[in-house]
Amino acid sequence: MTHPNAAPQPYDDGMLDVGDGHRVYWQVRGTPGGKPAVVVHGGPGGGFARGGYRRFDPAGYRLVLFDQRGCGNSTPHAGDPTTDLRHNTTHHLIADMERLREHLGIERWLLYGYSWGSVLSLAYAQQHPERVSEIILAAVFGGRRRDIDWLYRQAGRFYPEEWERFVAGVPGASRDGDILDLLGGYARLMEHPDPEVRDRASLDWSAWEDALLSHETQGRSGVFTGLPARERMGLTRLCAHYFSHGLFLEDGALLRGAGRLAGIPGMLVHGRMDLNAPLEAVRELARAWPEAEVKVAEDAGHLDSETKVQHIHDAIARFAPPSPAPDRAPSHAG
Numbered sequence: 001m002t003h004p005n006a007a008p009q010p011y012d013d014g015m016l017d018v019g020d021g022h023r024v025y026w027q028v029r030g031t032p033g034g035k036p037a038v039v040v041h042g043g044p045g046g047g048f049a050r051g052g053y054r055r056f057d058p059a060g061y062r063l064v065l066f067d068q069r070g071c072g073n074s075t076p077h078a079g080d081p082t083t084d085l086r087h088n089t090t091h092h093l094i095a096d097m098e099r100l101r102e103h104l105g106i107e108r109w110l111l112y113g114y115s116w117g118s119v120l121s122l123a124y125a126q127q128h129p130e131r132v133s134e135i136i137l138a139a140v141f142g143g144r145r146r147d148i149d150w151l152y153r154q155a156g157r158f159y160p161e162e163w164e165r166f167v168a169g170v171p172g173a174s175r176d177g178d179i180l181d182l183l184g185g186y187a188r189l190m191e192h193p194d195p196e197v198r199d200r201a202s203l204d205w206s207a208w209e210d211a212l213l214s215h216e217t218q219g220r221s222g223v224f225t226g227l228p229a230r231e232r233m234g235l236t237r238l239c240a241h242y243f244s245h246g247l248f249l250e251d252g253a254l255l256r257g258a259g260r261l262a263g264i265p266g267m268l269v270h271g272r273m274d275l276n277a278p279l280e281a282v283r284e285l286a287r288a289w290p291e292a293e294v295k296v297a298e299d300a301g302h303l304d305s306e307t308k309v310q311h312i313h314d315a316i317a318r319f320a321p322p323s324p325a326p327d328r329a330p331s332h333a334g
Contacts, residue, residue: 010065016103018069018096020087025073026066026100030058035133035321036106038064038097040124042115042139045238047072047231055138055304055312056112060320064109066100068093068120071234078241079234081191081198085241090248094124101131108133110319115139115276115302119247119254122285125264126257134319135266135292138312139274139302142281145251148243149179155212155275162211169204183244190237199229202236209239212275216301255281258288266292267315271300271308 013027039053048065049072056063069088070078077083097120101109110133113121118137125132141147156163167173170185189201206224213223224232242248266289270282279296286292295315297308304312 015075016096016100018092018099020092021076021084022069022087022092022096023075024066024069024096024100025075026064026104028062028064028104029053030061030063032062034058034060034062035319036064036104036109037061038066038101038109038111040097040111040113040117040121041065041068042117043071043235043238044068044116044242045071045078045235046116049073055114055309055316057313057316057320061110061316062106064100064104064106066097069096070238077230077234078237079230079232081195081233085238088238088241089245090120090123090242093120094127097124098128098131107131110134110136112136112316113138115141116242119143119249122254122258122261123249126254126260129260129264132261132264135261135264136269136312136315136319137266138269138308139277140268140270140282140285141277142285143247143249143254144281145179145246147277147281148183148246150278151212151276152183152208152243153179158215158275159211162208166204166208169201180244180246183240187237187240187244190233190240198233201240202233205236205240206232213301213303215275216273216303217299218301218303218305255284255288258285261289261291264291265319267311267318268292268294269308269311269315270294270296271302271305272296272298273301276302 010027010029015023015025018024039048041048047067053065067074108131111121118140125135167175170182173182173185186201186205190198192198209224268282270279282294286294295311297305297311299305300308
């Protein structure tokens with residue numbers, strides 16, 4: 001269900017040529033002339049249509065949505081095995097966001113990032129702090145090697161059988177080696193010339209992602225495995241591509257660079273029971289970025305809960321432009 005104030009249809013959209021043969025789909029909703037804000041979706045490769053923007057009340061905002069390279073309505077799609085991923089990195093996505101901002105004539109915008117979108121938002125803001133008015137991040141991921149190791153190895157302490165199956169998906173993979181090697185094995189399998197091998201690797205990756213969400217109160221079966229084949233392949237292929245390369249970031253870069261966010265107000269919303277991204281990284285980020293306030297939803301994991309959604313709505317309302325004063329009715333007092 002969309003937010004009751006959400007515009008049912010975009011009032012502007014288009015395809016932006018960002019180079020390297022890529023075209024990024026974008027649209028704008030909400031209030032023309034409102035405060036600019038951009039939704040940075042999860043994944044990598046999730047696409048904004050998966051619903052993250054629906055938590056954003058566009059009242060008073062000029063809300064920009066876009067599909068990152070290789071997903072959603074952007075072209076070429078990573079679900080196509082012939083699509084080359086060499087020009088799909090974090091640095092390319094940052095450049096795409098800047099190009100889109102300039103294309104839309106926006107001076108500064110609020111960033112709203114969810115999950116992987118929190119990583120991309122932080123990376124963008126640290127490179128272009130003068131273009132950012134505020135930042136709202138939910139289901140925050142730290143982006144460090146230890147965060148990746150947690151997500152794809154250490155969390156297996158909670159789901160040992162499912163993790164063993166995940167490791168077994170890459171023949172000859174080490175259980176104790178560098179986690180990037182295991183993820184790189186998946187990335188190579190998803191480039192295999194045999195479509196059955198590619199699909200099996202995509203399903204094995206999806207099964208692990210589903211396992212981590214299965215305990216959550218808002219969880220449901222088949223969050224990843226139940227996706228249409230092309231969408232699932234594009235999502236898992238991009239996830240393997242990004243995570244096997246350490247998200248194309250130097251280890252710990254986002255925390256070390258948090259000082260560049262000085263003066264930018266922020267809100268970090270996180271679920272206490274988030275197995276994908278433990279709360280530790282959120283606290284460390286907040287210590288490095290004093291303008292950021294942390295809101296913890298005790299009843300949430302990586303997925304949303306009523307409390308988590310309310311925290312997000314509160315942050316959006318806090319940073320929204322003031323509503324215009326209503327016209328005063330004429331007085332009839334005599």
